[in-house]
Amino acid sequence: MMEGMEAIVREHRFFADLDDDFVKLIAGCARNVRFNAGDYLFRAGEPANEFYLLRHGRVALDIAVPGRGMITIETVSAGEIVGVSWLLPPYRWDHDTRAVELVRAIGMDAKCLRQKCDADHDVGYEMMLRFVPILVDRLRALRLQLLDVYGTHG
Amino acid sequence: MALAADPMAPIAARVARVRRELKDVWTIDIEVGSGGFPFAPGQFNMLYSFGVGEAAISISGDPARPNTLVHTVRAVGKVSGALTRLKPGEFVGLRGPFGAGWPIDVAVGSDVVLVAGGLGLAPLRPALYRLLATRENYGRIVLLCGARSPRDILFRIELERWRRRLDIDIEVTVDHAAPDWRGNVGVVTTLIGRAAFDRHHTVAMVCGPEIMMRFAASELVNAGVSDEAIYLSMERNMKCAIGHCGHCQFGGDFICKDGPVLTYRHLRDRLARSEI
């Protein structure tokens, strides 16, 4: 079972070229999960205990906007990662994440991974090297989104 | 239709059809008679609303059907607003076609990635018609479209039709949506990293608001496309459209004559400087 998980972890783009020992360590925090269309992976306000590496399907990140109801601010697709709030205190989600269609993912136990990063800083550094580019990409996309370029000047 | 001998003198052409695309965007078909009005994808015309004024508008129709000249216009001000209020049977002043278009021939043998933001799909549509008409000359064809929201997606029916073809990859994304939208949400640049193309043999054509083109070009470079294989269609205020008046000057170029389509390598340093 464990070996199967290692193979699945290794296949995901996020863990590409990761050392065998690291894969083994990380697979210990991983499990296979499945969500049907409309299921929530997590809700705003809940503790960020698990984040997801999508293997199949698309999820929507929803935020409640007073007066406008729920707005989808981003979708994330197979090969990508959902959830960064597990990285830093207070470890709580600030948006809902909903499966738009059937989703298969690797669920990563955030506490387990945080403990492994704390115990072995090489693991922690490797994780940061992989997470920081994702954060930077999202920040860049967010900037463009904030500019609302297709408004009257689109 | 024979072009006027004087490129500054508009010809009066009859409006055949006007259809609303989006809340503030209309497509106008202009009859140009049996002689046709040959143009290259990416070129633009100066359309003159009699008594109001003239605006540069890209040709958005099929270059293989030169008898009907198609333009897609967003009403943003005096001239564009008047153009969108034209009725079938009325006349519009026309001069053109002007400028350097998309690198359709340069792209032969390569994958082609088209990145359109908002109304930017209109100037790219003739390129897509041409690419699909000679499909066998190209590798993968990828069209990435961004819009503000689902109801702002231009040419939606046609996009759905193209999507059913097996020889083109189309992805559409919107900046935000209500939860009943099942497609992508996020800026158009996020589609670039997910798209499949051979970065060593790709020609990219990008059209949209300037800031979006800048972000898209830098994302294409991040994806491994060389900056000389990335083409952007620039917009600057135009008057003469033939390289005389200097209105459209952008650094050392006149956008009307040297552009509007130019490579990112050529534009890159100037694009980051807002005062130009």
Ligand SMILES: Cc1cc2nc3c(=O)[nH]c(=O)nc-3n(C[C@H](O)[C@H](O)[C@H](O)COP(=O)(O)OP(=O)(O)OC[C@H]3O[C@@H](n4cnc5c(N)ncnc54)[C@H](O)[C@@H]3O)c2cc1C
């Ligand atoms: C090569 C080229 C191709 C173009 N192709 C198209 C096209 O296919 N379809 C189309 O609708 N437009 C196109 N444009 C833009 C179009 O020429 C202008 O929108 C038009 O000239 C505006 O004139 P106006 O009198 O309606 O507005 P103005 O009275 O001049 O301006 C009214 C307001 O609109 C703003 N504005 C001006 N231009 C734009 C713009 N491009 N986008 C958003 N806001 C603007 C102004 O800042 C002002 O606030 C193109 C421009 C160029 C240079």
Ligand code: FES
């Ligand atoms: S519009 Fe006159 S030089 Fe370009």
